[in-house]
Amino acid sequence: MLNASPDLPFQIASSKCLQPGAGDGVRHSPIAAVVISSGDVDCIAGLLSLRESQNFALYADGFVQRILFENRVFRVLDKRFVVFSALMEGRATPLLDAENAPLGLSVEPFYVAGKVPLYQETSDDIAALRRDDAVIGLCVSDGVRRAFYVPGCGAVTDALRARLGPKDVLFFDGTLWRDDEMITAATGVKTGTRMGHISISGPDGSLAAFAGVPLARKVFVHINNTNPILRDDSAEAAEVRAAGWEIGYDGMEVGL
Amino acid sequence: MLNASPDLPFQIASSKCLQPGAGDGVRHSPIAAVVISSGDVDCIAGLLSLRESQNFALYADGFVQRILFENRVFRVLDKRFVVFSALMEGRATPLLDAENAPLGLSVEPFYVAGKVPLYQETSDDIAALRRDDAVIGLCVSDGVRRAFYVPGCGAVTDALRARLGPKDVLFFDGTLWRDDEMITAATGVKTGTRMGHISISGPDGSLAAFAGVPLARKVFVHINNTNPILRDDSAEAAEVRAAGWEIGYDGMEVGL
Numbered sequence: 173m174l175n176a177s178p179d180l181p182f183q184i185a186s187s188k189c190l191q192p193g194a195g196d197g198v199r200h201s202p203i204a205a206v207v208i209s210s211g212d213v214d215c216i217a218g219l220l221s222l223r224e225s226q227n228f229a230l231y232a233d234g235f236v237q238r239i240l241f242e243n244r245v246f247r248v249l250d251k252r253f254v255v256f257s258a259l260m261e262g263r264a265t266p267l268l269d270a271e272n273a274p275l276g277l278s279v280e281p282f283y284v285a286g287k288v289p290l291y292q293e294t295s296d297d298i299a300a301l302r303r304d305d306a307v308i309g310l311c312v313s314d315g316v317r318r319a320f321y322v323p324g325c326g327a328v329t330d331a332l333r334a335r336l337g338p339k340d341v342l343f344f345d346g347t348l349w350r351d352d353e354m355i356t357a358a359t360g361v362k363t364g365t366r367m368g369h370i371s372i373s374g375p376d377g378s379l380a381a382f383a384g385v386p387l388a389r390k391v392f393v394h395i396n397n398t399n400p401i402l403r404d405d406s407a408e409a410a411e412v413r414a415a416g417w418e419i420g421y422d423g424m425e426v427g428l
Numbered sequence: 429m430l431n432a433s434p435d436l437p438f439q440i441a442s443s444k445c446l447q448p449g450a451g452d453g454v455r456h457s458p459i460a461a462v463v464i465s466s467g468d469v470d471c472i473a474g475l476l477s478l479r480e481s482q483n484f485a486l487y488a489d490g491f492v493q494r495i496l497f498e499n500r501v502f503r504v505l506d507k508r509f510v511v512f513s514a515l516m517e518g519r520a521t522p523l524l525d526a527e528n529a530p531l532g533l534s535v536e537p538f539y540v541a542g543k544v545p546l547y548q549e550t551s552d553d554i555a556a557l558r559r560d561d562a563v564i565g566l567c568v569s570d571g572v573r574r575a576f577y578v579p580g581c582g583a584v585t586d587a588l589r590a591r592l593g594p595k596d597v598l599f600f601d602g603t604l605w606r607d608d609e610m611i612t613a614a615t616g617v618k619t620g621t622r623m624g625h626i627s628i629s630g631p632d633g634s635l636a637a638f639a640g641v642p643l644a645r646k647v648f649v650h651i652n653n654t655n656p657i658l659r660d661d662s663a664e665a666a667e668v669r670a671a672g673w674e675i676g677y678d679g680m681e682v683g684l
Contacts, residue, residue: 199615213504217476220469225616243499247547248469291503359455360481 201226204269207259207279208232210307210324211239211289219246225253227270233259233281235305239289261305264313278315281308282335285326287368298366302326307368311335317428319343323394326368328381338386341426346392346419349373349399349408357398372401372412379415393420457482460525463515463535464488466563466580467495467545475502481509483526489515489537491561495545517561520569534571537564538591541582543624554622558582563624567591573684575599579650582624584637594642597682602648602675605629605655605664613654628657628668635671649676 206228208215216239222228230249232240237258240246255270264280286307287293293301309322309332319341322332336342347369354360364371371377372392382390392412395401400408401419409419462484464471472495478484486505488496493514496502511526520536542563543549549557565578565588575597578588592598603625610616620627627633628648638646648668651657656664657675665675 213476213501216501217473220473220476239501243501244547245469245472245495245499245501245545289501291500 199225201228203228204275205229205231205267207267207310208236209281209310209321210286211236211292212324213290216240216246219249222249222254225250227253229255229257229268229270231257231259231265231267231279233261233305233308259308261308264311276314278313280311280313282311282332283307284309284322284324284332285329285368285370286324287326296366298368301368314428317341319426319428321393324368325370325378326365327370328378333382333385336385336387339388341428342382342387342390343393343420344378344382344390345369346372346378346395346399346401348396349401353398354396359398372399373408379412379417383415387416389418389426390416391418391420391424391426395420455481457484459484460531461485461487461523463523463566464492465537465566465577466542467492467548468580469546472496472502475505478505481506483509485511485513485524485526487513487515487521487523487535489517489561489564515564517564520567532570534569536567536569538567538588539563540565540578540580540588541585541624541626542580543582552622554624557624570684573597575682575684577649580624581626581634582621583626584634589638589641592641592643595644597684598638598643598646599649599676600634600638600646601625602628602634602651602655602657604652605657609654610652615654628655629664635668635673639671643672645674645682646672647674647676647680647682651676 201222203222203226206219206222208231216236219230237256253270257265257268259265259279259281261281261283264278267275267277267279269275283304284307286303287298287301288303288306295301307324309320309325312319312321317339318337320336321343323343323345325345347367348354348364348371350373351364351371353364353371354362370381372379374380392401400406401412403409412419457478459478459482462475462478464487472492475486493512509526513521513524515521515535515537517537517539520534523531523533523535525531539560540563542559543554543557544559544562551557563580565576565581568575568577573595574593576592577599579599579601581588581601603623604610604620604627606629607620607627609620609627610618626637628635630636648657656662657668659665668675
């Protein structure tokens with residue numbers, strides 16, 4: 173099962189572990205594995221709520237592993253329960269739970285346009301903050317069907333488009349409709365570009381960038397609360413849907 | 429206003445800033461100041477949800493300041509918005525908001541029996557984990573009335589009892605009813621003693637320890653979900669109430 177929420181970290185859980193009664197104790201969690209796609213706080217802080225005696229496997233690439241190592245608060249993830257596993261760019265890794273049982277899914281990370289996490293910023297210059305290995309997208313596969321999870325992405329490149337096939341499902345960065353949206357809404361001082369997020373609209377936006385790419389389904393996720401597509405009756409929501417996109421929501425479940 | 433929740437970090441907010449419309453922007457938060465009482469994840473992780481462009485003053489002692497400095501993820505607390513202020517043991521500090529406006533409250537920290545945070549543990553031996561300066565209690569005062577906030581405490585000492593007067597309100601560590609409660613409930617492998625929490629019941633418990641101490645009100649907070657006092661109709665809840673204690677709950681408000 174893939175679980176897509178507009179603003180929460182992605183969840184991957186095996187249907188086996190989601191069966192009622194399959195847990196082992198009153199505090200059992202159905203989350204068998206967690207895959208981290210960037211070091212930003214909205215991707216890693218949730219780990220502090222899975223702390224202590226919860227069995228799960230934690231998959232992260234070298235960039236994020238280093239952050240979890242250097243920030244000692246993450247040692248609340250007790251290694252007697254949490255199995256740390258490495259993701260390597262370009263390599264499909266079979267997901268296992270904390271007892272090494274296969275979850276029936278593999279995940280392959282690939283770098284997407286991004287920047288260092290906010291707390292590593294030492295400049296206000298987006299060019300200086302960009303880093304090729306700071307943000308990954310994920311190709312999740314059960315061996316037959318594939319889902320691409322790309323909740324943070326600064327630009328849609330030919331390399332990204334080339335990964336996608338007509339039977340695939342794409343979950344993509346829907347943070348902002350317009351680059352200056354948070355400034356005009358007086359909720360922030362940064363553009364989407366500055367935050368490492370491509371916008372949906374405009375000639376350089378994701379709607380245009382994926383227009384010619386055949387996909388089985390495409391879903392905007394990680395949607396900021398200033399984004400007008402969150403209003404069902406907005407012109408922007410209609411435009412997105414007319415282009416074949418779905419708008420992610422809390423509790424959305426997508427079967428492959 | 430003092431806001432006591434059984435399991436969330438304590439909140440202090442000025443009534444001025446809680447007035448509707450007093451905010452400055454659609455994302456305004458009514459939290460004017462945050463006081464941290466230990467470095468444990470349940471005391472500090474919430475800071476990551478107050479991140480970015482929220483004005484507030486952050487009060488912490490040297491032990492916690494060092495943790496926030498060493499764990500770089502907390503640099504999401506942008507110093508253009510968040511004012512870091514030092515608490516010193518034994519010194520009453522007037523609380524100011526991020527614009528240096530007085531909030532009408534002072535806070536005086538004092539050390540209580542405690543241990544290092546979980547993620548700093550390098551041993552399973554509680555004696556080796558104890559540290560005199562790792563956990564503080566807080567005396568909050570408006571100049572007339574006082575509230576003591578002690579959500580984590582390993583032992584009730586004569587020094588702690590001596591601080592309290594008959595007009596004071598005490599919020600105290602109500603984590604466990606019995607020391608081995610999490611083990612018998614199969615929710616954990618640690619005793620309360622091992623976690624740095626005195627239990628409520630028994631000859632060495634907090635109920636007995638505060639029995640002879642006159643107070644205006646006394647409220648258990650930081651109550652673990654295994655604690656039977658959370659069930660309104662339990663014998664343990666009745667025993668606590670008969671001894672003059674109140675049982676904290678989410679959204680509880682206590683006027684001094």
